[in-house]
Amino acid sequence: MTSEKEKLNQALYEMKRTAKQLYPLFNAINDEIDKLKEEDPNDPLTTKKTLKYLSENILELGGNLEDQAKFIEKSINHGI
Numbered sequence: 001m002t003s004e005k006e007k008l009n010q011a012l013y014e015m016k017r018t019a020k021q022l023y024p025l026f027n028a029i030n031d032e033i034d035k036l037k038e039e040d041p042n043d044p045l046t047t048k049k050t051l052k053y054l055s056e057n058i059l060e061l062g063g064n065l066e067d068q069a070k071f072i073e074k075s076i077n078h079g080i
Contacts, residue, residue, distance in 0.1 A: 008076065015069040022062030029055040 033055060036048045043049075 012069050012073050015065055019062045019066035019069065022058055026055055026059045
């Protein structure tokens with residue numbers, strides 16, 4: 001049983017670590033996106049808008065991963 005708990009704790013650690021790595025990536029991408037000139041502000045699919053959308057998904061993914069890790073950890077600690 002201890003081995004299973006250790007594996008789960010290691011997986012949770014990796015989930016949290018990965019989530020934390022996504023935040024600096026999001027910031028770096030956004031800094032580069034902000035430097036881009038908008039090709040056509042009326043075009044909904046410009047490179048800048050597309051990259052902004054993708055970077056927001058990275059941020060959301062990091063948040064979701066972190067939330068799930070916290071939920072699993074809470075469940076383990078409360079014996080659910």
